[in-house]
Structure formats: C-alpha cells, structure tokens
Amino acid sequence: MNETAASPIEAVGEQTLDIADAAAKQGIDGLRSLLEFQLLHTSNVTITVGSLLAAVLVMVGTLLVSALVQRALGRYGKRTPSVNQASLYTLNRVVHYLLLAAGLLLALEVLGMSVTKFAVLAGGLGVGLGFGLQAIFNNFVSGLILLFDKSLKVGDFVELEAGTRGMVKAINIRATLITTNDNIDILVPNSEFVSGRVVNWTHRSANRRIRVPFGVAYGTDKELVKKAALEAAARVPFTLAMEGPEGPQVWLDNFGDSAVEFILAVWLTEEAARRNAAIRAAYLWELDTSLKEHGIEIP
Structure with missing residues (x-):
C-alpha cells in the first residue's frame, strides 16, 4: 500500500527535478552565450x-x-x-x-x-x-618629474609666470591643484611647472622678507623716521623678530621729487609668507599710524 501510494509522488518529484534541471541548463547556456558574445573582433583582438x-x-x-x-x-x-x-x-x-x-x-x-x-x-x-594625446602624456611625465625632483611639493606657496599665486594642494596625473589666498582652486597643467618660470616662495624656507616703501617730507630727522618705522614693525604680529639678523631694517632708498623715500625691510613669519597683499597693507597701516604719532609729515 505504501509503495503504491508513494509512486505518484515520486513521479511528480522526478518530473519537477527534470524541469528544474532543464531550466538550469538553459539558464547556464544563456549566460554562457551572453558572456561569449563578441563586442569587438579583429584579426588580433x-x-x-x-x-x-x-x-x-x-x-x-x-x-x-x-x-x-x-x-x-x-x-x-x-x-x-x-x-x-x-x-x-x-x-x-x-x-x-x-x-x-x-x-x-x-x-x-x-x-x-x-x-x-x-x-x-x-x-x-x-x-x-595627434597633439591631444601628446599633451596628456607630457603632463603625466611632468607630474612624475615634479614628484621625484622635489622642487615642488604639497604645501609650497608658488607664483607662476602668468602671475597666479597660491598654495599647492595636490599634484595629480594631469594637473596640479593650487588654492589662492581668495580660496579659489586653480588646476594648472603639470607641464607649466616644468617648462615655465615658477617662483617657489617656500622651497628652501617658509620665512621671507618683505620690503615696504614709504616717503616723508624733506627735512625730517632720519633717526626719528627709523624709530617710527621700527615701532610700526613691532606692532604687526607677522614680524618674525625684532633683534638679530632677521630683525627689521629701515633703509634710505632715494631722494624723490617731493619726498625722501625709505624702505622698511621685515622678515615675515611662516604664516605671513603666503599672504603678500594683506601683509603689505598691514605694515602700511601701522607705518601711517606711527609716523603721524611722531608728527612726521607724509607728502
């Protein structure tokens, strides 16, 4: 009785397995056909x-x-x-x-x-x-030169021949990313750093000297001018030192048509070396204040 009752069930099971096996084979064959479908065929590839x-x-x-x-x-x-x-x-x-x-x-x-x-x-x-690939290859090779030459590295403050100034943020395959003091990102082709003129303000040392010209009326005591200018330098927080070889200096530069022209030469801190325009403005501001405090006339 049990064997007779089980026969239809076994038959259905075997039939189901056959259908599943056929479907699996069909799916595998379809997948194989898809994977073997030729997208490109030439004599070589x-x-x-x-x-x-x-x-x-x-x-x-x-x-x-x-x-x-x-x-x-x-x-x-x-x-x-x-x-x-x-x-x-x-x-x-x-x-x-x-x-x-x-x-x-x-x-x-x-x-x-x-x-x-x-x-x-x-x-x-x-x-x-043509030249499109040549330019890409040139920039790639230039990028490798920059990485191994070490004349330029991330964190350097540079000035390009076109006048662009900014900090190097990344040296990539095609271009170098520079961020200006106005927080503008500029992508410069690597070849420009290899073939063009580049000023690296922080290559050897992050500290550099700024020269701020100013003029006073004829007849003004030169020592008083020097005192006022040094006091102005001391007030600016970006002055590296007040004594020693890196202390600020006051130079008599020229006798102009209407003024005696001086230069305040100051060594800057690392932070200030990357902010040329803002730093110059800070020293001019303090120079104007200090000269007026000492009663020195500015033509």
Missing part, C-alpha cells in the same frame, strides 16, 4: 562580454587596493609626525600610479590584448588623436 566584465573587475580591485594602501600611508603619516610629509606624499602617488599601471596591464591581458598588441593600438590612436 576579440573582446567578449565576459572578458570585458573580468577586466572591469580587475580595475575595480586595483582601485580598492590602491585606496587601502593610500589610507594606510595616511594613517602612518598621522601617527608619525616626524616623517617627511612631502616624501610620504610622493610615495603615496607613485605607489598609486604603479598599481594602476599593473592593473591596466592585467586587464589588457584578460581582454586578450598583449603588451605588443596594445602598443600597436596605442600607436594608431596616437596618430589619430
């Missing part, structure tokens, strides 16, 4: 949906590894204040570029493109796109 997905996964994995390495280096820099931050930044970028290059080569292999085939393809693209 055949790119399928599957190889393209695999290449994308390789690049995503490469980016994740690069992000983890950069995060680890960033944490190391924060835990070790004594480490040279500029060198750490250079190491960070170089490792990132090397990982990207390795990931790209592996992705090309997955796509079935050997380095030789890729070189031929890149050469053809280079001829087709």
Whole structure:
C-alpha cells in the first residue's frame, strides 16, 4: 500500500527535478552565450562580454587596493609626525600610479590584448588623436618629474609666470591643484611647472622678507623716521623678530621729487609668507599710524 501510494509522488518529484534541471541548463547556456558574445573582433583582438566584465573587475580591485594602501600611508603619516610629509606624499602617488599601471596591464591581458598588441593600438590612436594625446602624456611625465625632483611639493606657496599665486594642494596625473589666498582652486597643467618660470616662495624656507616703501617730507630727522618705522614693525604680529639678523631694517632708498623715500625691510613669519597683499597693507597701516604719532609729515 505504501509503495503504491508513494509512486505518484515520486513521479511528480522526478518530473519537477527534470524541469528544474532543464531550466538550469538553459539558464547556464544563456549566460554562457551572453558572456561569449563578441563586442569587438579583429584579426588580433576579440573582446567578449565576459572578458570585458573580468577586466572591469580587475580595475575595480586595483582601485580598492590602491585606496587601502593610500589610507594606510595616511594613517602612518598621522601617527608619525616626524616623517617627511612631502616624501610620504610622493610615495603615496607613485605607489598609486604603479598599481594602476599593473592593473591596466592585467586587464589588457584578460581582454586578450598583449603588451605588443596594445602598443600597436596605442600607436594608431596616437596618430589619430595627434597633439591631444601628446599633451596628456607630457603632463603625466611632468607630474612624475615634479614628484621625484622635489622642487615642488604639497604645501609650497608658488607664483607662476602668468602671475597666479597660491598654495599647492595636490599634484595629480594631469594637473596640479593650487588654492589662492581668495580660496579659489586653480588646476594648472603639470607641464607649466616644468617648462615655465615658477617662483617657489617656500622651497628652501617658509620665512621671507618683505620690503615696504614709504616717503616723508624733506627735512625730517632720519633717526626719528627709523624709530617710527621700527615701532610700526613691532606692532604687526607677522614680524618674525625684532633683534638679530632677521630683525627689521629701515633703509634710505632715494631722494624723490617731493619726498625722501625709505624702505622698511621685515622678515615675515611662516604664516605671513603666503599672504603678500594683506601683509603689505598691514605694515602700511601701522607705518601711517606711527609716523603721524611722531608728527612726521607724509607728502
């Protein structure tokens, strides 16, 4: 009785399994057909949906590894204040570029493109796109030069040939990010730093000297002028020192048509070295106040 009753159930179960097995095989065959679908076919290269997905996964994995390495280096820099931050930044970028290059080569292999085939393809693209690719390659190489040459590093205050001034925030593959004192971000192609004239105000030392010209009426006591100018320098919080070789100096510069012209030369603190216009205005303000307090006429 039990065997006779179980037979229809077993038959239904076997039929269900057969249907599921057929559906699974059909799904697998459909997926295989999709993955083997050719997106590009030439005499040298055949790119399928599957190889393209695999290449994308390789690049995503490469980016994740690069992000983890950069995060680890960033944490190391924060835990070790004594480490040279500029060198750490250079190491960070170089490792990132090397990982990207390795990931790209592996992705090309997955796509079935050997380095030789890729070189031929890149050469053809280079001829087709002309100077556009040359400019990109030039900026990339210039970026590597900047990272290894150490003539420019993150945190430097620079002035470009075009007159742009600002702090270097990042040196990227194509361009360097500069932030001006007005908090404006400017992307400058890396090649401009290599081929153009660049003034690095903080390359060797963050401290620098500013020269503030001013004039007084003829007949004014020079020693009184010097005293008033030094008092003005002492009032400005950006003056580096009041004594020694880095103390402020007052120079007699010229005999003008209507005034005796002086220069107040002052060494600035690191903070002030990056704010040229605002600092000059601060010294002029205090010079005007101090000269008037001493009864010195300003023509």
